[in-house]
Amino acid sequence: MDLKAVIPQKLKEKFPSVEFEVTDYRDELTIKFDKKIVVEICTFLKTDADLEFNWCSDVTAIDWATRKNRFTVVYNIFSIKHNFRLRLKADVDESECSIDTVSSVWKAANWQERETYDMYGIKFNNHPDLRRMYMPEEFEYYPLRKDFPLMGIPGSLPLPKK
Amino acid sequence: MGLESYIKDNGFLTTQLNAIIGWARKNSVWPMPMGISCCAIEMMAVGDPKYDIARFGSEVMRFTPRQCDLMIVAGTVTYKMAPVVRKIYDQMPDPKWVIAMGACTSSGGMYRSYSVVQGIDQFLPVDIYLAGCPPRPDNLLHALMMIQDKIGKTKASQFPNITIEDKGIKLPELNVIQNN
Numbered sequence: 001m002d003l004k005a006v007i008p009q010k011l012k013e014k015f016p017s018v019e020f021e022v023t024d025y026r027d028e029l030t031i032k033f034d035k036k037i038v039v040e041i042c043t044f045l046k047t048d049a050d051l052e053f054n055w056c057s058d059v060t061a062i063d064w065a066t067r068k069n070r071f072t073v074v075y076n077i078f079s080i081k082h083n084f085r086l087r088l089k090a091d092v093d094e095s096e097c098s099i100d101t102v103s104s105v106w107k108a109a110n111w112q113e114r115e116t117y118d119m120y121g122i123k124f125n126n127h128p129d130l131r132r133m134y135m136p137e138e139f140e141y142y143p144l145r146k147d148f149p150l151m152g153i154p155g156s157l158p159l160p161k162k
Numbered sequence: 163m164g165l166e167s168y169i170k171d172n173g174f175l176t177t178q179l180n181a182i183i184g185w186a187r188k189n190s191v192w193p194m195p196m197g198i199s200c201c202a203i204e205m206m207a208v209g210d211p212k213y214d215i216a217r218f219g220s221e222v223m224r225f226t227p228r229q230c231d232l233m234i235v236a237g238t239v240t241y242k243m244a245p246v247v248r249k250i251y252d253q254m255p256d257p258k259w260v261i262a263m264g265a266c267t268s269s270g271g272m273y274r275s276y277s278v279v280q281g282i283d284q285f286l287p288v289d290i291y292l293a294g295c296p297p298r299p300d301n302l303l304h305a306l307m308m309i310q311d312k313i314g315k316t317k318a319s320q321f322p323n324i325t326i327e328d329k330g331i332k333l334p335e336l337n338v339i340q341n342n
Contacts, residue, residue, distance in 0.1 A: 134277075136242060143276055152276025157241040159285045160248035 003084045004029050007051065014044055028087060035073070035090040035099045042105045045077065045086070053077040053086060056106035059113050061092075061120045065146040070094040071122055075102070075109075098123040119144035180317040187231075187257075188313040189219040191306070194230035194254060196247060199237030201264040201296040213299040218306055227253040232309060234302070235286070238266040239279045248285055259313070261305050262288045265295045 007029065008022045021032035033041060045053040058076040069091035078085050092099050101124040103110040111133065113124045118132040121142035132139065141148055141156060197205055208215045215221050224230045227250045239247055251260070262282055265271030268291040270280035282288060289312060292305045 134242075148276070150275065157276075159241065159279065160245050162285055162287070 003051070003079075003082055007031070007045075007086065010048065010051070011041070011044075015041070028085065030087040030089060032089040032091075035092055038088075038090055039100050039102060039105065041088070042075070042077075042102045046105055051079060052081045053079045054106075055080055056102070056108045056112070057085075059102070059109050059116055061116050061122055061144075063120060063144065063146045068093070071097070071120060073099055073116065073122060077106075092122055097121060098125050100125045101127040103127060118142070121145065183318045184314045184316065188310040191218075191220045191232045191259075191309065191313070192222045192224050192230050193220055194227050194233045194250065195223045195225070195236070196233055196250065197236045198239065198243060198247075199266070201236035201267070204296045204299050205234055205236045205263065205302060208299045208302050213303060215303065215306070218303065218310065220306060227251070228255065230254050231257065232259045232261065232306075234261045234263055235267045235282055236263040236296075238271070238273055239282050240277050241279055242277075244279055244282075244285055247282070251286055259289045259309050260286055261290045261292055261302075261309065262286075263292045263302060263305070264297055265293065268292070271295060 004024060008020060008031065011018075011020055011031070015037065018033060018037060023030045023032070045051055055078040056075065057078050058074075060074050060076075062072040062074065064070055064072065071092040071094070073090050073092055075088040076085065077088065090099060099122060101109070101113055103113060103124075104126070110128065113127055114129070114131060115133040116122055117124060117127075117130055118134055119142060124130055131137065135143065136157065139156065141153060143152070195202070195205055207213060209221065209223065220232070222229075227233075231254065233251055233254065235247060251258070260282075262268045266273060266278070267282050268288075270278050272295070274280075279285070290305045290308055292301060294301055297305075
């Protein structure tokens with residue numbers, strides 16, 4: 001069974017009204033779709049008996065800086081049964097900087113979404129515990145955004161007195 | 163053998179308090195191993211029989227700051243870690259010394275980044291900056307010998323003699339349990 005052909009076909013059958021952008025580059029399959037249905041798609045990919053993408057290996061984001069849809073949230077998922085990797089992408093705009101959480105589908109996504117929130121400032125709706133992962137709680141910036149200077153913003157991270 | 167052969171019955175020696183206090187202090191420096199990244203591996207190597215920090219009287223690595231007088235900051239100090247390092251330093255009793263071990267600790271090293279403190283001297287008084295990434299164990303021994311030199315040459319009267327009242331710290335009253 002060639003999963004590369006099966007996955008787009010199955011998705012189109014299950015979600016006929018949704019537009020999917022399927023790319024196959026260097027033997028890696030990527031599927032891009034609208035952010036509103038991310039939970040439905042992820043639930044389907046995990047629970048379908050022929051696919052079983054039961055491991056969420058990474059959730060991260062890309063900052064395109066000047067593009068209209070500024071961010072892209074990326075999910076790298078893996079089917080242990082079929083030994084197959086799949087990449088999901090969904091665009092998020094800066095004006096409405098949020099996407100639904102998939103931590104209800106894969107528990108592993110919980111901390112990965114917290115990390116993405118910490119570094120890019122993308123909010124994950126309905127997340128059970130959306131706190132910063134690395135930076136201090138009171139930190140006001142998002143370090144992996146392209147407009148954040150490499151050496152940080154002076155005075156934003158307090159040091160103890162000498 | 164050694165000193166014993168010179169001491170017949172009741173031997174004595176004359177010295178100055180400054181000299182003998184400095185001599186005693188410099189040969190019993192107890193380090194606080196503040197190992198927070200890869201430099202700590204070299205610091206551990208200093209404790210093994212090949213390099214053997216026990217030759218310098220400093221083999222007693224204490225994991226409570228209350229029993230230490232030398233803090234070896236071995237590793238990259240992030241802004242998030244800085245208050246912890248400072249708190250542990252504050253808990254060490256006076257007099258105390260600090261070795262900034264390695265490039266990261268001394269200057270941020272290769273981590274020229276928003277998250278790493280560019281040199282711990284921004285929030286700690288440092289006595290020795292130890293170069294290397296990481297420094298070899300013999301470099302750390304050299305730093306320790308330099309610290310010993312510094313301790314031996316400092317007169318006891320030059321050490322900051324700060325009492326807890328000067329720092330504005332009030333000790334809690336002791337709760338004495340009375341047995342009836």
